[in-house]
Amino acid sequence: MAHGQGKYIHANGAEYEGQWYEDEQHGQGEERWPDGAKYSGEYERGRKHGRGKLVFPEGSYYEGSFVDNEISGEGNYYWPDGKQYKG
Numbered sequence: 023m024a025h026g027q028g029k030y031i032h033a034n035g036a037e038y039e040g041q042w043y044e045d046e047q048h049g050q051g052e053e054r055w056p057d058g059a060k061y062s063g064e065y066e067r068g069r070k071h072g073r074g075k076l077v078f079p080e081g082s083y084y085e086g087s088f089v090d091n092e093i094s095g096e097g098n099y100y101w102p103d104g105k106q107y108k109g
Contacts, residue, residue, distance in 0.1 A: 040065070063088065 024030070024042035031037045040051020046068035047053075054060045063074020070076075070088040077083040086097015099107040 043067075 023045045025044060026042060027040070028042055029037065029039040035056040036054065038047055038051055038053045040047065041049030043049065047065040048067060049065060050063070051065050052060065052062040058079040059077060061070060061074055061076045063070065064072030066072065069091040071090060072088060073086070074088050075083060075085045076088075076093070081102040082100060084093055084097055084099045086093070087095035089095065096109070098109075
């Protein structure tokens with residue numbers, strides 16, 4: 023059972039490095055996918071929850087709140103061409 027700090031590499035090449043609690047991502051961590059996407063921030067019981075930054079493969083990114091693995095609440099979205107959405 024994963025508990026504390028550690029790294030897990032999935033068979034598909036995705037990986038998570040960060041804090042674990044009772045075999046689930048919990049606390050601060052970073053997840054990376056083979057397509058270049060990545061998330062760094064807070065997890066709760068295996069789901070993105072709290073503050074974090076999600077970078078998409080094409081270079082856009084969102085910084086803000088996540089609830090139950092979804093973008094939710096206050097945050098900012100940035101595109102590679104300089105466009106921004108804040109709210």
